[in-house]
Amino acid sequence: MWEFTLHVDRGRERTLFMQLANAIVEDIRRGRLLPGDRLPGTRTLAGKMGVNRVTVSAAYDELAAEGWIVTHPARGTFVAAEPPPGPSGRPHAVESAGLGEPAYVLPPGPSPTRWLQPARGVLMLRSNCPDTRLVRVDPLARAYRRVLRRSGGSLLGYGDPEGLLRLRRAIAEMLRGTRALAASAENVLVTRGSQMAIALAGRALLRPGDTVVVEEPGYRHAWDAFAQSGAGIVAVPVDRGGLDVDALARVAVRTRVRAVFVTPHHQLPTTVTLEQGRRRKLLELAHVHGFAIVEDDFDHEFHFDGRPVTPLASADPSVVIYIGSFSKTFAPGLRIGYLVAPSSVVRQLAACRQAIDMQGDPALEAALAELIEDEEIQRHVRRVKRVYQARRDVLVDALERRLGDAVSFAVPAGGLGLWIRVASGIDADRWAAASYRLGAAFLTGRAFTVENRYRPFARLGYASLDEQEIRQAVDRLAAALPEGRVARTKNTA
Numbered sequence: 487m488w489e490f491t492l493h494v495d496r497g498r499e500r501t502l503f504m505q506l507a508n509a510i511v512e513d514i515r516r517g518r519l520l521p522g523d524r525l526p527g528t529r530t531l532a533g534k535m536g537v538n539r540v541t542v543s544a545a546y547d548e549l550a551a552e553g554w555i556v557t558h559p560a561r562g563t564f565v566a567a568e569p570p571p572g573p574s575g576r577p578h579a580v581e582s583a584g585l586g587e588p589a590y591v592l593p594p595g596p597s598p599t600r601w602l603q604p605a606r607g608v609l610m611l612r613s614n615c616p617d618t619r620l621v622r623v624d625p626l627a628r629a630y631r632r633v634l635r636r637s638g639g640s641l642l643g644y645g646d647p648e649g650l651l652r653l654r655r656a657i658a659e660m661l662r663g664t665r666a667l668a669a670s671a672e673n674v675l676v677t678r679g680s681q682m683a684i685a686l687a688g689r690a691l692l693r694p695g696d697t698v699v700v701e702e703p704g705y706r707h708a709w710d711a712f713a714q715s716g717a718g719i720v721a722v723p724v725d726r727g728g729l730d731v732d733a734l735a736r737v738a739v740r741t742r743v744r745a746v747f748v749t750p751h752h753q754l755p756t757t758v759t760l761e762q763g764r765r766r767k768l769l770e771l772a773h774v775h776g777f778a779i780v781e782d783d784f785d786h787e788f789h790f791d792g793r794p795v796t797p798l799a800s801a802d803p804s805v806v807i808y809i810g811s812f813s814k815t816f817a818p819g820l821r822i823g824y825l826v827a828p829s830s831v832v833r834q835l836a837a838c839r840q841a842i843d844m845q846g847d848p849a850l851e852a853a854l855a856e857l858i859e860d861e862e863i864q865r866h867v868r869r870v871k872r873v874y875q876a877r878r879d880v881l882v883d884a885l886e887r888r889l890g891d892a893v894s895f896a897v898p899a900g901g902l903g904l905w906i907r908v909a910s911g912i913d914a915d916r917w918a919a920a921s922y923r924l925g926a927a928f929l930t931g932r933a934f935t936v937e938n939r940y941r942p943f944a945r946l947g948y949a950s951l952d953e954q955e956i957r958q959a960v961d962r963l964a965a966a967l968p969e970g971r972v973a974r975t976k977n978t979a
């Protein structure tokens with residue numbers, strides 16, 4: 487709402503109504519008032535300014551006559567869509583809204599990214615996004631309403647930076663039941679998504695000059711969070727068995743490693759699962775070298791073939807900070823994730839959290855706790871898991887039929903995307919650009935490297951598109967293959 491800030495000067499020679507009119511013009515020029523903004527009624531403005539209503543009417547009449555504002559008898563008074571012509575005949579210059587450039591200098595930080603709104607008609611094979619069209623919003627809305635009503639306002643106040651106790655209990659119980667993680671409420675910190683959990687772990691563990699080891703290919707947003715702590719990032723390769731722990735051991739001998747970030751269940755982006763032997767070795771190395779393992783288990787439930795693998799944290803919670811999220815299993819927009827660690831660590835991380843975010847959203851946390859207690863979340867996961875598995879199969883089938891030997895991949899046992907190698911002779915980045923022009927977008931291997939290096943891979947997320955959209959997207963991928971490199975399909979039926 488526009489706040490009128492002029493203090494009229496009764497001693498000045500200019501009439502009051504002209505002072506008022508000029509001040510409104512000034513606010514339009516500076517972009518404080520935008521085309522189409524509603525101005526207050528004459529009575530309201532006169533009351534606020536302590537002037538006669540006739541004065542405000544005279545100012546509005548003057549501005550309307552000059553073309554700065556328009557008055558609709560029934561609807562009110564609005565800033566005109568375009569400023570009136572100035573003395574030169576061209577419209578008066580109006581500064582664009584916003585504050586312009588700072589006069590101070592910001593030291594370099596992570597490169598600014600913007601949320602990519604899909605262009606109209608472009609099918610986004612987003613790397614790791616669930617389909618929020620599948621969320622039943624009514625149970626969520628009802629739970630929110632119920633908890634707010636019952637709380638008598640207490641959920642609208644300040645609360646515990648560790649998160650609402652009821653939700654921490656519900657999460658701990660869920661983890662004990664489904665992930666063999668012997669956690670209780672005091673081991674759980676509720677965060678805004680796993681991203682905040684990753685950033686808090688980085689903040690607490692790392693100091694400028696420290697080393698954190700990450701998987702490559704891997705998850706860039708985690709690296710950006712660690713870089714903010716001033717840590718050096720060392721990439722260790724991932725192969726079919728997950729993180730190359732022998733390579734990690736060599737790094738740990740040379741360098742004091744403080745933390746290792748892994749996605750061992752469905753590695754992002756390759757979807758491979760860390761082999762048993764490597765799991766044991768990683769935990770051993772943590773003890774030998776004194777580093778913490780930050781385990782990001784962002785999509786634990788979406789394991790389609792066989793049972794999910796239990797987290798590293800269930801084998802040895804003393805060296806692991808375990809991170810989970812409701813972003814993939816329910817909805818990313820709720821921004822609810824969690825971190826599990828010994829209670830002393832949880833308390834310290836909660837203090838870091840308080841410094842930037844005070845606390846979470848207690849009403850939403852209570853509503854989510856209710857949905858977990860009522861098994862609504864668990865039902866949702868069972869339902870969408872079947873849908874995602876079917877989508878995975880449709881994508882695999884469409885790729886085999888339409889792209890043939892232009893790509894090769896292993897069918898992943900879980901996760902929400904496929905990691906595909908493009909055949910030699912096809913430039914993955916050019917193919918992605920051509921696909922985008924034809925209406926299908928995906929990330930290439932480059933996006934998952936520390937140094938933004940070319941890699942002949944693509945990550946095709948399938949969860950956020952329905953089966954028909956997936957087939958359509960693959961048709962576009964096929965049409966975007968370079969000329970002369972039309973796929974030899976395995977099955978032309």
Ligand SMILES: Cc1ncc(COP(=O)(O)O)c(C=O)c1O
Nearest residue numbers: 614679680681705754784811813
């Ligand atoms: C590997 C990985 N970790 C963490 C996240 C962040 O999820 P959120 O902060 O929404 O829980 C994502 C999101 O795509 C992810 O792919």
